[in-house]
Structures are given as C-alpha cells and as structure tokens.
Amino acid sequence: MARTTMSEMSDTTRKVRRFVSQPTDKGNAVNPFDPLGFWRTTQDSALDTWSKAMVELVNSEPYSEATARLLDSYLSMSIPMRKLLAQTMEQTLSQFNMPTRTEVISLAERLTNIEMRLDDMDARMDDILRLLKASAQPSAAAKPAAKPAAKPAARSTRSAAANASGATTGASGGARRTRGTSGGAKSRA
Numbered sequence: 001m002a003r004t005t006m007s008e009m010s011d012t013t014r015k016v017r018r019f020v021s022q023p024t025d026k027g028n029a030v031n032p033f034d035p036l037g038f039w040r041t042t043q044d045s046a047l048d049t050w051s052k053a054m055v056e057l058v059n060s061e062p063y064s065e066a067t068a069r070l071l072d073s074y075l076s077m078s079i080p081m082r083k084l085l086a087q088t089m090e091q092t093l094s095q096f097n098m099p100t101r102t103e104v105i106s107l108a109e110r111l112t113n114i115e116m117r118l119d120d121m122d123a124r125m126d127d128i129l130r131l132l133k134a135s136a137q138p139s140a141a142a143k144p145a146a147k148p149a150a151k152p153a154a155r156s157t158r159s160a161a162a163n164a165s166g167a168t169t170g171a172s173g174g175a176r177r178t179r180g181t182s183g184g185a186k187s188r189a
C-alpha cells in the first residue's frame with residue numbers, strides 16, 4: 001500500500017469540500033454529497049413563492065387602503081403623545097439649563113443673519129476700496145511728474161531744526177510734524 005502524505009490528503013479534502021459546498025448547475029438537482037442540499041432547494045423555492053405573493057399583496061388596492069387607514073389612525077393617536085413628550089423634554093432641558101430645540105433653531109437663524117450681514121459689509125468694503133483705488137489712479141496720472149530736484153548743498157537751519165524736533169520732510173521739501181509732536185495737526189514750514 002502506498003502511503004498518502006498530509007498535503008495530498010488535504011488537497012483531496014479541499015476538493016471534496018469545494019464540490020459539496022458548490023451548488024449544482026443542473027437546475028434543481030440536489031448534490032448527493034451535500035446533506036443539506038434538499039433543505040436549501042426547498043427553502044429557496046419557498047422564499048421565491050413568498051416573495052411573489054407578498055409583491056402581489058403589497059401592490060393591491062385593498063392593501064394600500066388598509067395601510068392608509070392604519071397609518072392615519074396611528075398618526076392621529078400619536079399627536080397628543082408627541083405634544084406631551086415635547087413638553088416634558090422642554091421642562092427637563094430647562095431644569096438642566098440646556099437650550100431647547102426651538103432656542104437652538106432661533107440662535108442658528110440669528111447667526112445666519114449676522115453672517116449674511118457680514119458678507120454684505122465685506123462686499124461693500126471691497127467695492128469702496130476698488131472705487132478709492134480707481135479714483136486715486138487718475139488723480140495721480142493727472143499731476144505732472146515732478147522734476148527731480150538737485151540735492152541742495154546745505155539744508156536750511158529751519159528745516160534742520162524741524163527734523164531735529166521729530167518732524168519728517170514731505171515731498172515738497174517742507175517739514176511736516178508727526179502726530180506725537182502736535183497732537184495730530186499737520187503744518188508746513
């Protein structure tokens with residue numbers, strides 16, 4: 001006798017298990033090696049029969065009328081219960097200092113309103129900035145370009161004294177006081 005190895009035995013076992021677990025492709029023929037094959041085919045045919053019967057029942061007019069009446073009576077009887085539950089929930093939430101559903105909805109609406117107003121203000125500010133930039137460009141182009149002045153050999157004592165006191169020299173060569181020295185007033189020397 002030839003000895004079979006464990007790997008050959010496991011290969012044979014795998015093949016038998018695969019054959020037993022596979023349904024047959026020959027219609028309703030039961031696999032002879034499957035002990036539950038007859039039960040499976042009976043179950044499948046019963047499920048198919050029940051599903052066809054239920055589809056016919058659900059698609060019928062009397063069923064839809066009966067379902068409508070049942071649903072209507074359920075909803076009409078549940079309204080007082082829902083009101084009682086809502087009232088109880090509101091009292092419970094107020095005792096725990098928590099907001100109710102209506103308060104949260106009100107707050108959400110207010111925040112949405114504020115957000116929309118901020119968006120509108122942002123759009124208006126963008127329009128104003130665009131208009132200011134557009135109006136500043138033509139006025140700058142309308143001024144004649146200033147000729148570069150030659151550097152004076154020595155500054156006058158008046159402008160040097162203004163610079164020493166914290167003023168800055170403007171584009172016209174005169175001294176302009178800064179905020180810190182005169183409380184925001186600008187004067188030309």
